[in-house]
Amino acid sequence: MQAKWKAALIWLVLAVAGFYLINELIVVGVINAFIENMLVTIGINIILATGLNLIIGFSGQFSLGHAGFMAIGAYATAIITQQISNTLGFYLSLGVGMVIAMLVAVVIGIPTLRLRGDYLAIATMGAAEIIRVVINNLKITNGAAGMYNIPALANWPTVYVFVCLTTLMIVNFARSRAGRAIQAIREDEIAAEAVGINPTKWKLAAFVMGAATAAIGGSLHAVYIQTIAPSDFGIMQSISLLIIVVLGGVGSITGTFVAAIVLGVLDTALQQFGALRMVIYALALILIMVFKPSGLLGRYEVSIKGLLERKGGHHGTTDSHEVE
């Protein structure tokens, strides 16, 4: 069997095994409602942060506006499930949210992606704030009070499946021809352009893709938390997603998983400290960054295919190459 199919099969088995492990732990009672809540929050953060990592880590575009796209997904779900409050309505709203988020990403991306580095960050942050202010003033979104009583249409298995799906989608995108194009642009835009890669097109593609996953995360957030308000999707939300990406290692999907889990557990463990919680959190953040500036994992990725190849004695190709 080809190594890539073998690796894919192993990942599938691992994903199913993880599902059953969590399921069993809930049945046995090791995972109580409190921990289950933590796991779901971590899962939603993984969905949001992997999308952001695609934009920041792989295409090298510094976006600080992820919460805006998350808000679009969350509000699409909240509004549509008010009318159709069943699972079908949820999936419909998920799709609608993704499409709107992608359209908005195109509208925002075409002018702003010409900017670089911190200027792009500030422009995307501004764009996300504009989205938030608009939501804050619309009637259909119930203004600053937000929307509540959103039907609970997602539980942990839904979130688990979506974590797997979005990760699969993003990893495959990053390793495809498109992914190599955006990584070439990240390394050197002018050189990439010289070999026939259209920078605007591919940067936009990564941005739109990231926006779509943010909308998925937002939809899941809405039906899981059941209450949303415009203030949930402010600059602080974008920053906390950015923290996950940078803490895990910019450009490492594995790192994003590790950081989302570490921060989720840290956050839950610090609940007992009350007001001191955020002080400790801030100190932990500063210390990790000062002593581990490239993030917890740098650009390291767990690759089963890589492991298989090393064992099987194939000549050492890295995992981004095709194995014939």
Next chain:
Amino acid sequence: MQTFFQQVINGLSLGSIYALLALGYTMVYGIIKLINFAHGDIYMIGAFWGYYVINQYHVDFGVALVSAMAVSAILGMVIEYLAYRPLRHSPRITALITAIGVSYFLENGMSFLFGANTRNFPQVIGQARYTFFGVTITNIQLLIVAVALVLMVGLQLIVQHTRMGTAMRAVAVDQEAAELVGIDPNHIISFTFGLGSALAGAAGVLIGLYYNSIDPLMGMVPGIKAFVAAVVGGIGSIPGAAIGGFLIGLLETFVQAIGLSAYKDAAVYIVLIIILIVLPAGLLGKNVKEKV
């Protein structure tokens, strides 16, 4: 016409605060390319210091202002030494996250130590109103604009006409070359943080006097707006930051005056995006061409 001039006065007062904050952002960004997210929180610390010395020691406004500037300057230099200096050669995004961490630390540390509630800033200066041709201006507004202008001119003199200022500009242009001619960049960067933070501390005391209320999270939104002002004016340019600050202050006041106060933040960001697209380096920034 009267309302127009009234709004200009209000806008200039608010703009002075943004301008003072924007100067700190622009100097720090100009020299080490870091968006110092903790800058808005130094402004908060300045306001709290003013509150503390006025209530505790009953000092007058001048002493409160100068001591707040000194305390903020020391705080800025300590933060630079502990949190940013170890990251001098790390990826810039790492330094940015550290700055966000410092910001969280200051906000939540202050909330933890002194409570998150809003408090009234002691009114050390009795308010007086002057009316010229139907336009009202308070002595506090005059004071804010005057202090801001004096500090800006002082800063411009330091940067343009002292040895320290020359060294700052040298490090901003080329750090390695500056090192070769005997300038210690660490020393200069520390000095830059001190200067910028002193201005933020002054802005904190002034806003306390103007709005009469302070709280540990007061630095977040003005901090971001002031950074926007620095970007609009052209990052790294001191006159640009001043112009940007006044512009954002005026814009916000006018959007509020025409009855769109719910959209005043959106208006600021729309102007930001338009200016960045039309003039990517800001109003007074130098446009650097990228070479292969």
